[in-house]
Amino acid sequence: MxxxxxxxxxxxxxxxxxxxILVALWDLNLRVLPGEFFVIVGPSGCGKTTFINTIVGLxxxxxxxxxxxxxxxMGPGPDRxxxxxxxxxxxxxxxxxxxxxxxxxxGRLKGANKIIKEVISLVGLxxxxxxxxxxxxxxxxxxxxxxxxLATEPKVLLLDEPFGALDAMTREMMQSEFEKILLRTSxxxxxxxxxxxxxxxxxxxxxxxxxxxxxxxxxxxxxxxRPRYEIDIRNKxxxxxxxxxxxxxxxxxxxxxxxxxxxx
Amino acid sequence: xxxxxxxxxxxxxxxxxxxxxxxxxxxxxxxxRFGPTLITVINLSIFVxxxxxxxxxxxxxxxxxxxxxxxxxxxAIILNIKNGELIKHASFSGTNYLIGMAIAIVAGIILGIxxxxxxxxxxxxQAYTWVGFCTxxxxxxxxxxxxxxxxxISKIFLVVLMGFFPIMxxxxxxxxxxxxxxxxxxxxxxxxxxxxxRKITLPYILPWIMIGIRIAAERSLGGVIIAEIxxxxxxxxxxxxxxxxxxxxxxxxxxxxxxxxxxxxxxxGVDRVEQKTLSWREAxxx
Numbered sequence: 001m002x003x004x005x006x007x008x009x010x011x012x013x014x015x016x017x018x019x020x021i022l023v024a025l026w027d028l029n030l031r032v033l034p035g036e037f038f039v040i041v042g043p044s045g046c047g048k049t050t051f052i053n054t055i056v057g058l059x060x061x062x063x064x065x066x067x068x069x070x071x072x073x074m075g076p077g078p079d080r081x082x083x084x085x086x087x088x089x090x091x092x093x094x095x096x097x098x099x100x101x102x103x104x105x106x107g108r109l110k111g112a113n114k115i116i117k118e119v120i121s122l123v124g125l126x127x128x129x130x131x132x133x134x135x136x137x138x139x140x141x142x143x144x145x146x147x148x149x150l151a152t153e154p155k156v157l158l159l160d161e162p163f164g165a166l167d168a169m170t171r172e173m174m175q176s177e178f179e180k181i182l183l184r185t186s187x188x189x190x191x192x193x194x195x196x197x198x199x200x201x202x203x204x205x206x207x208x209x210x211x212x213x214x215x216x217x218x219x220x221x222x223x224x225x226r227p228r229y230e231i232d233i234r235n236k237x238x239x240x241x242x243x244x245x246x247x248x249x250x251x252x253x254x255x256x257x258x259x260x261x262x263x264x
Numbered sequence: 265x266x267x268x269x270x271x272x273x274x275x276x277x278x279x280x281x282x283x284x285x286x287x288x289x290x291x292x293x294x295x296x297r298f299g300p301t302l303i304t305v306i307n308l309s310i311f312v313x314x315x316x317x318x319x320x321x322x323x324x325x326x327x328x329x330x331x332x333x334x335x336x337x338x339x340a341i342i343l344n345i346k347n348g349e350l351i352k353h354a355s356f357s358g359t360n361y362l363i364g365m366a367i368a369i370v371a372g373i374i375l376g377i378x379x380x381x382x383x384x385x386x387x388x389x390q391a392y393t394w395v396g397f398c399t400x401x402x403x404x405x406x407x408x409x410x411x412x413x414x415x416x417i418s419k420i421f422l423v424v425l426m427g428f429f430p431i432m433x434x435x436x437x438x439x440x441x442x443x444x445x446x447x448x449x450x451x452x453x454x455x456x457x458x459x460x461x462r463k464i465t466l467p468y469i470l471p472w473i474m475i476g477i478r479i480a481a482e483r484s485l486g487g488v489i490i491a492e493i494x495x496x497x498x499x500x501x502x503x504x505x506x507x508x509x510x511x512x513x514x515x516x517x518x519x520x521x522x523x524x525x526x527x528x529x530x531x532x533g534v535d536r537v538e539q540k541t542l543s544w545r546e547a548x549x550x
Contacts, residue, residue: 088445088446
């Protein structure tokens with residue numbers, strides 16, 4: 001469990017072909033508390049992927065910095081792990097071998113088999129150890145993605161629209177499934193999504209992003225008691241109030257973005 | 265019941281989602297297992313028998329100097345095995361082929377990876393690789409003979425040239441299509457350059473390597489034969505030319521049969537390895 005602090009983070013890309021500089025993130029400030037389930041929700045094109053890439057250390061900030069537990073990010077490190085939208089599983093590796101992938105790269109083979117057994121039963125993949133990814137459904141593949149990340153025992157877990165490629169039904173099931181799993185483990189979670197329902201179902205705090213350049217527009221506290229998978233929260237007033245609030249905020253952003261692109 | 269919806273009908277008498285297939289009868293089991301082989305064997309034996317009837321009679325349809333009867337070919341094969349001729353020529357051709365293929369595979373994989381990974385090297389050498397791929401390599405044989413003489417070197421060189429380009433270009437394409445998301449995932453878990461190569465690049469391009477080898481295996485075999493027909497004193501293709509000159513077509517067919525067997529073995533081997541490496545590739549085009 002580590003704190004993630006983002007100070008004055010600005011990320012710009014040089015688009016050589018368009019002869020432009022694209023400002024993906026602009027002076028973004030944020031503090032994610034240790035052990036918190038932090039959800040970032042924003043309209044498309046708000047720099048969500050850039051945000052993740054900067055925290056994991058694949059993209060260098062143009063300005064500002066990212067601190068993990070007080071230490072500035074210099075590159076990828078074993079204290080952080082990512083769950084990807086399109087799973088990013090090695091198609092030639094079995095489920096078990098895919099989950100082992102991170103530990104293998106970090107040279108942590110001692111006791112690896114025990115950890116792998118634990119995460120496999122944690123995410124509910126018992127009996128699928130020898131399957132190849134293409135033999136699994138989308139939801140099952142994403143369980144493998146989560147297990148692979150959890151196996152490395154990260155202090156900060158980043159999820160980049162993990163259910164974006166799933167159908168609506170599976171999506172809802174996976175949301176409560178992931179809440180259940182992530183409440184049992186102890187790490188700081190940063191969850192990125194464009195789904196308001198997902199944000200309200202999962203987040204302790206929810207940051208709503210501006211349309212771009214990406215900034216935090218507002219941070220909302222989610223008062224719905226946990227565990228939420230046990231109760232039918234979608235019928236509760238508190239759920240719908242929060243949902244409406246986020247929806248209104250995002251709608252304003254989307255409209256602002258539309259009016260800009262109409263003027264251009 | 266829930267509000268806003270009324271139940272009009274419910275499903276009854278639904279069978280379980282999965283149930284075991286009925287056990288096949290012994291005949292069905294036998295047919296499922298050996299049926300295709302049986303058809304092939306019957307089919308071929310009908311063909312060979314008719315061939316024997318037509319060409320083995322006292323009044324053959326075509327002069328037996330050109331098309332001998334199957335039993336005469338079998339006699340010739342036994343004779344050539346006994347007197348050691350077949351082994352002598354087959355080992356000569358086989359050695360040239362295997363050495364040439366080994367060089368082509370190693371060079372093709374290494375150069376394909378180098379070109380695939382380095383865009384500068386790739387753009388510099390692109391013209392040459394395509395020229396090399398498009399040149400009818402066989403046409404270079406006379407020049408190779410002048411350069412390296414009539415010995416084994418010119419023959420192996422032709423085999424290498426025939427096999428190298430398909431392997432290299434396939435490997436190159438494989439490297440170019442590696443999924444960037446996989447690379448990203450590996451880097452996030454802390455992979456260094458060596459690990460990226462061993463754990464992503466190499467397993468990813470394995471199917472492409474096998475496709476390259478499959479094409480190369482057939483082209484190179486043609487290279488062996490042409491090099492021997494042009495100028496040689498040994499080898500299976502030399503044997504074909506020799507026996508044909510002596511109007512001993514049964515002898516020629518012996519060498520042809522040996523080449524066919526050789527080709528079959530090579531393709532079977534490639535197939536076996538390919539099945540293992542391709543299983544995820546074919547199936548993962550979801």
